[in-house]
Amino acid sequence: MFFRVGKTKQRRQKQDVKSIETSVSTKLAENVEALNQRFASSPDLIIKELQNSSGQKAALVYLENLVDKTAINDQILRPLMIENTAFDPASIPIHKTSTTRAMDQIESSIFIGKSVLLVDGQPWAIIFNTQGWPQRSIKEPQIESTLKGGHQGLVETVGLNIALIRRYLPHRELMLTKTLVGERSQTTVFLLYLRDICQPELVKELENRIDRIKIDALINAGELEEYLEDHWFTVFPQFMQTERPDTIVSQLLQGRIVLIVDNSPVALVGPMNFTSFFQNVDDYSLRWILASFLRFMRFFAFLIAISLPAFYIATISFNYEILPIDLMISIGMSRERVPFPPLLEAFIMEVTIEMIREAGVRLPSPIGQTIGVVGGIVIGQAAVQAGIVSNVMVIVVALTAISSYIIPNYDMASAIRLIRFPLMIIASMFGMVGIAIGMMILSIHIVTTTSLGYPYGSPIAPIRLPDWKDTWYRLPLWKMDKRPISADPRQSMRQGHSRKSGKN
Amino acid sequence: MEMPEKGRLSLSQFTFTIYKTQVGIAVLSIAREVGQYAGRDSWISILIGWLITMVFSLLIINIMKKHPDKTLFDILPIYFGKWLGGAFTLVWAAYGLYASFSTFYATLFLIQVWILPNTPTFSLYVLFLIPVYMLCRHGIIAIGHYSDFVYLFCSWMPMLLLFSVHDAHWLNLLPIAAEGWLPIITGVQSTLPPFLGFEMAFILYPYLQEKKKATKGVLIASTLSMMVYLLVIILANIIFSDKEIQTWIWPTLALLKPIQFAFLERLEILFLSFYTIIQLMTVIPYLYLALRGLTQLTRKSAYHPLLLFMVAAIAVSSLFVDMTNERIERFLDWLSHAGLVMAFGFVAFLWTVSQLRHLIQRRRAM
Structure with missing residues (x-):
């Protein structure tokens, strides 16, 4: 409604101007x-x-x-x-x-x-063409820092961003299409894809979706995502937001489309699938065995982050018989003085740690650390000594928090942090059965979600075995002669059949 | 809301959907049910049952091959005309509904008896209906994709049973066919109902991407189920005596009960909680089959309202039907009989009709 008013007003203004000259x-x-x-x-x-x-x-x-x-x-x-x-x-x-x-x-x-x-x-x-505006120098992206990858991140100027990407891919098949979004802001949006790899229908679909956007102003790339995605009622990101040109290039090479928005240092990549949020640029420069270990660890951390508090609640309040008696006693002793039911106890701690995290995010790093110390150590220790929460609960909360930070993508990590709350509630109502059904609901949700029409659960469900080489584990690069099929690339080979080692 | 049936099923989705429909609540009681006829030779009965199932699955594929892009409900009117075909469709829909309702009741009953005796039935029903609704709403392609997922994430469950092997008496199995072959043959009839679910091929076939692999798919599905049943039966027989098996209602859970880890006792509670996922994967395809039949009789847009109605019906029924073990046993018994008639009897009948029709057409063409 508001928008409509704005639009008519603007049209009227334009007409006034037109009558002049x-x-x-x-x-x-x-x-x-x-x-x-x-x-x-x-x-x-x-x-x-x-x-x-x-x-x-x-x-x-x-x-x-x-x-x-x-x-x-x-x-x-x-x-x-x-x-x-x-x-x-x-x-x-x-x-x-x-x-x-x-x-x-x-x-x-x-x-x-x-x-x-x-x-x-x-x-x-x-x-x-004499444009020249205040501009930030190229810096390392903060939330996606790497150990071994390039340290250049996107900036707010679209031309410079394209230059950063073109440096990686000086190839004529890299296509750029320019569209303007926003009636007032006239923001330039560039669509980047590799013409010989990306499906043309996908490009057309995305272009249509962009054309349908009628908004006043586009300020950030993240806003664009909400206008383009398939499902609105989900916590999972259907596009990847990244600031790293090397990530962008590796996604382009898999047949995905990248959207770069002027004034925004974040690019959108789509279509995405669930497991690709568990990959990281560093994986490819580490030894493959180590990288595979890290991949396993991330999936394990994902399970811990969503379900550990729920399991705690279920075992304490419902299915205490599944724990051996010794373990049960030691948990019981630590909970002896706690006056709250397990759900409330868990909620207090989980919400506290979310607040500590949120408080630390926007503070300058010296103060942020103080918050961490005060929040983590002082509150944790004091709460246990005051008998408000149990020691085991503090361990559970700490483990969940750490696990959620292992997920390399910020949006996915936030989504995962949110999932554990409904699971905690369902566990407090139905115990272990509740967790099982909760997991089932979650997995059905992931499997039936699509990103730009492509199954989000791929390559796990639907099973796409060739893509597993770069999903649960990372095989040596010479094993990955074909592009992953999750993004449905037109050209399947990405390299010639490679030898096992560099030796002849 | 229309059924979003775009896309195709891969071989693995086709196979695992059938496999997951087959494997369900029967795993828990199969050792007792076959054992009461065949005793320690139950494993032979299950092998015979498996062979029979494979023959009938091949008959289904043989029928479907003649109509590559039609489901069962499209074929019935072609063979039997509008009215009789419609009647058969209704019968199939009723069978699907009955199968999904009774397995749902049985699942819930088991959970209530074993894990959650104090939770109100209605809330438990509502909880379990959420995933049923969510998956059915998205249609057969989503069910296929999800079967892939369930297969991957529940394949550890049969392996868990192997932990019970350590106090096994392999000699229990030994005098093979000590009491002659008659008990084994009579045991076969109780091995057939656990294989029910292969009739899902009627619905899945038109969505299969490579039709040539359908044969392979149904055979693999039945073989996977057979392997699970065989594992359970052999384990039950080498750990318990054949008399002891009869004392358990769910011998498989009795197998799990003694397994302990340093951090985990009462493993069967964890097992059973996650086993509900597999059990619901029997409910969901049958419900889809029924709804598919009913929408055929009405119109396509009726799918979503019908689904909502059925889900609500199950939830409300929990308020009126009081579940007891006898009642559940009777439900499942009827289901076995209905399954024998529909999946074995009707398939044979339909195959004969289709062969005759084929012959007549060929003669006419000549």
């Missing part, structure tokens, strides 16, 4: 007047009047903070004002120039940082 007039003063009106005499709009030796007048128009001032001074003003070059696109040393007659195009060009030269007596204007 649509094409460039031959009189410079009229053009300058029209531009002033369009920009409502904004203080950052610079209109620099010039005159060359033959007395011809011109005006250079740009927005002060969006242009590269060195380029304006040296490449445009210097030739025109000092060297008396003609007002002609061919003679000005700027790498990309164009001419236009439409006022609307002039306006939109100025808005994205180009500068426009209006020449008196000419019914066209020259547009120079």
